[in-house]
Amino acid sequence: SIPSESRQLWQKFGVKEFGGKEEFQQEFIRHVETTLARSIYNCDDLAAYQAASQAIRDRLIVAWNKTQQKHTTKDRKRVYYLSLEFLMGRAMDNAMLNAGIKDITKSGVADLGFKIEDLLEQEPDAALGNGGLGRLAACFIDSIASTNYPGWGYGLRYQYGIFKQRIVDGYQVESPDYWLTFSNPWEIPRYEIQIDIMFYGYTRKYTNDDGKVVHVWEGGEQVQAVAYDVPVPGYGTETTNNLRLWASKPTREFDFEKFNAGDYESSVRESQKAETISAVLYPNDNFYSGKELRLKQQYFWVAASLNDIVRRFKKTHRPWKEFPDQVAIQLNDTHPTLAVVELQRILIDMEGVEWDAAWNIVTNTFGYTNHTVLPEALEKWPVPLFTNLLPRHMEIIYEINLFFLQKVEKMFPKERDLLARVSIIEESTPQQVRMAYLAIIGSHKVNGVAELHSELIKTTIFKDFVTIYGPDKFMNVTNGITPRRWLHQANPKLSDLIASKVGSYDFLKDLNLLKKIEPLAHDPKFQDEWVTIKKFNKARLAAHIKQSNGFEVNVNALFDVQVKRIHEYKRQQMNIFGVIHRYLSIKAMTKEEKKEATPRVCIFGGKSAPGYYMAKTIIKLINAVSEVVNADADVGDLLKVVFIADYNVSKAEIIVPASDISQHISTAGTEASGTSNMKFVLNGGLILGTVDGANIEITREVGENNIFLFGHLAESVEDLRHKHRFSDVPLDPNLEKVFNAIESGTFGDPNIYVSLISSVTGSDYYLVSDDFQSYLDAQKLVDQDFKNKDTWVSRSITAVANMGFFSSDRAIDEYAESIWNVEPISME
Numbered sequence: 001s002i003p004s005e006s007r008q009l010w011q012k013f014g015v016k017e018f019g020g021k022e023e024f025q026q027e028f029i030r031h032v033e034t035t036l037a038r039s040i041y042n043c044d045d046l047a048a049y050q051a052a053s054q055a056i057r058d059r060l061i062v063a064w065n066k067t068q069q070k071h072t073t074k075d076r077k078r079v080y081y082l083s084l085e086f087l088m089g090r091a092m093d094n095a096m097l098n099a100g101i102k103d104i105t106k107s108g109v110a111d112l113g114f115k116i117e118d119l120l121e122q123e124p125d126a127a128l129g130n131g132g133l134g135r136l137a138a139c140f141i142d143s144i145a146s147t148n149y150p151g152w153g154y155g156l157r158y159q160y161g162i163f164k165q166r167i168v169d170g171y172q173v174e175s176p177d178y179w180l181t182f183s184n185p186w187e188i189p190r191y192e193i194q195i196d197i198m199f200y201g202y203t204r205k206y207t208n209d210d211g212k213v214v215h216v217w218e219g220g221e222q223v224q225a226v227a228y229d230v231p232v233p234g235y236g237t238e239t240t241n242n243l244r245l246w247a248s249k250p251t252r253e254f255d256f257e258k259f260n261a262g263d264y265e266s267s268v269r270e271s272q273k274a275e276t277i278s279a280v281l282y283p284n285d286n287f288y289s290g291k292e293l294r295l296k297q298q299y300f301w302v303a304a305s306l307n308d309i310v311r312r313f314k315k316t317h318r319p320w321k322e323f324p325d326q327v328a329i330q331l332n333d334t335h336p337t338l339a340v341v342e343l344q345r346i347l348i349d350m351e352g353v354e355w356d357a358a359w360n361i362v363t364n365t366f367g368y369t370n371h372t373v374l375p376e377a378l379e380k381w382p383v384p385l386f387t388n389l390l391p392r393h394m395e396i397i398y399e400i401n402l403f404f405l406q407k408v409e410k411m412f413p414k415e416r417d418l419l420a421r422v423s424i425i426e427e428s429t430p431q432q433v434r435m436a437y438l439a440i441i442g443s444h445k446v447n448g449v450a451e452l453h454s455e456l457i458k459t460t461i462f463k464d465f466v467t468i469y470g471p472d473k474f475m476n477v478t479n480g481i482t483p484r485r486w487l488h489q490a491n492p493k494l495s496d497l498i499a500s501k502v503g504s505y506d507f508l509k510d511l512n513l514l515k516k517i518e519p520l521a522h523d524p525k526f527q528d529e530w531v532t533i534k535k536f537n538k539a540r541l542a543a544h545i546k547q548s549n550g551f552e553v554n555v556n557a558l559f560d561v562q563v564k565r566i567h568e569y570k571r572q573q574m575n576i577f578g579v580i581h582r583y584l585s586i587k588a589m590t591k592e593e594k595k596e597a598t599p600r601v602c603i604f605g606g607k608s609a610p611g612y613y614m615a616k617t618i619i620k621l622i623n624a625v626s627e628v629v630n631a632d633a634d635v636g637d638l639l640k641v642v643f644i645a646d647y648n649v650s651k652a653e654i655i656v657p658a659s660d661i662s663q664h665i666s667t668a669g670t671e672a673s674g675t676s677n678m679k680f681v682l683n684g685g686l687i688l689g690t691v692d693g694a695n696i697e698i699t700r701e702v703g704e705n706n707i708f709l710f711g712h713l714a715e716s717v718e719d720l721r722h723k724h725r726f727s728d729v730p731l732d733p734n735l736e737k738v739f740n741a742i743e744s745g746t747f748g749d750p751n752i753y754v755s756l757i758s759s760v761t762g763s764d765y766y767l768v769s770d771d772f773q774s775y776l777d778a779q780k781l782v783d784q785d786f787k788n789k790d791t792w793v794s795r796s797i798t799a800v801a802n803m804g805f806f807s808s809d810r811a812i813d814e815y816a817e818s819i820w821n822v823e824p825i826s827m828e
């Protein structure tokens, strides 16, 4: 470290927070002229964005350093959030807000000839995630920093995020998202942090001089993990935490033997292969695909992260048994479950800890969050593939399983079936490693993400484990969203209006303060301001639609939005069938009836996994309907159908504040929580939804008068499915009319939609026909109620006032208290 006589000098020249606008401007110009090597003559919006973000980033790094210094000296327990996805979106606006320098930057760039809005538009989304799970991780790390917990995220630095979606001839077309074209100012490469990671090879054991059996794993392929750090600034606090993303690099530039032998090409190919590990995000949401490269990604990321965490722990010179007092690790779904095995391996093979002591440390360190009950999403790795890639880990899994099954057998000696049911190894051909079971066995707490979901995992997929461990191991932590991005940034006017009534922006840190606006729900002046802001947001979205889709929509119409990944269980097909029903009804209306009808703009958006045929067919149908309906002069303003291409976080920030109604209409029991439902209501839109996921708790908070619920309950789903399988259930008559229209070619070639229709007329696994009448009834109610502007706006205000519970700050406090046992460290 630096000698004390030099320290004064360091302190004198140390980089400080901005004193004011001029300092920002000075830094901005310095970055334009030196970092970017540009000048006043060739500084465009992109260069200005880069310079401004460099200046902001420098300040984040100052706060980051201070925080890490503080956390190290305080020497308290930290939490590590392991997630294969962090769907961050753009960083600049959030960094300005959280660092409290929005005004300085805004007027600073204005003086220099730029508009802040134009600069913000230059930033590509960091789209390192698919949907809800990845965005939840992003909200969570924002909250961990904002509530002053010492916590890091660990993930992968994909070179290609989620693909970009274009619509060509009504179909989804994917193109790669190379988001790192221009250097990324929001990351700090840590080339000095390089960790060797091994795959393949073989295992060997021998007895050492102390008579102890030692296991070694050797002879495999090696790659290097390099760290990239992304500062995560908390809102209204000095705390700036870290998101560490790993990139894969070859260990040696070249295979020298091959290189010298003149085989230049294959030596380069080898080195390039290493880089493919972190090259691309798998584009499946709620679906497991079983590819070897995916397992490689998982191990690469988990091994690098644990190496880092263990190294940090070892610096404190504590005994191993204190590891769980210093470290909590949360597994975001089963994707990082290998961490359980890797930590056990480090402890027993590398550190010489006895098996039982090691296993005790492991289970006290990990917590596991389950995000889905869908069978097709549960990870299971074929044993042969696993053994080949990670031979030592496979051995350890067999041991873990053996000890676990012995324990179960002792507890329930007569239940042979139980052993087969709960074994980590599924006895199929080939055998499979059940990752969720491994995660449960390796963790001290297992949680679901909304009340219904947490109940369902206890009574269905993990039932046997409740029998074995008792109910206390299983709990609920309902998801949340960060109000910084999803209220203040996305909807600044609403945030300002609320602040003017609440007296400050404190509600962005304590969302329960929203309750203070409830008495204003019937105040005509407040209602007027509320409506004006909604109109403004609808106009902003309408302008976006004009630009991207090329047509106008009426901002006085009811904006009805369903944006999320396209999935049969999320039932966008039911929505578009409902739209067709509406279209047919309008066509049958008299002039008088048309005058009474409520005009609608039906807005869809979302990506389909590239290999998901049914989801792609749904997208095609939406676009086909849009083309016919929007061009039909009989319909006029009464109905417009919009598909917004390439739905992502930045588009969500424009779409969410503009809804009157948003749809969250999954088959009951299939959507674990949903989080966009929370975002829409927080922005004054009402929900049309099923009794599923967090819709249930939203209903409890906002009151059942302020939400439109419909459909069968989760408890009936199994019976209904059974009926479809074993008897002839008649198709809903309205749905039949819809299918007739499709089949008669109203929306183009009907052959395209054959399998989509037969999925409903056949087994109807997602119960579209069963719920259709109830859905139409709910829609009718929406149409009627929307006409009564006064009640509508008071419902909207009341709903927002009661959304405090859904802040991710609350969710993080619950995790910290009941799973992680970590405490905040204040920077003061």
Ligand code: C3B
Residues within 6 Å of the ligand: 131, 132, 133, 134, 136, 285, 286, 287, 333, 371, 372, 377, 449, 479, 671, 672, 673, 674, 675, 693
């Ligand atoms: C999602 C679920 O589908 C959502 O209901 C839930 O709100 C979020 O996770 C966050 O908990 N999910 C996902 O996006 N990807 C998965 N593989 C599994 C669940």
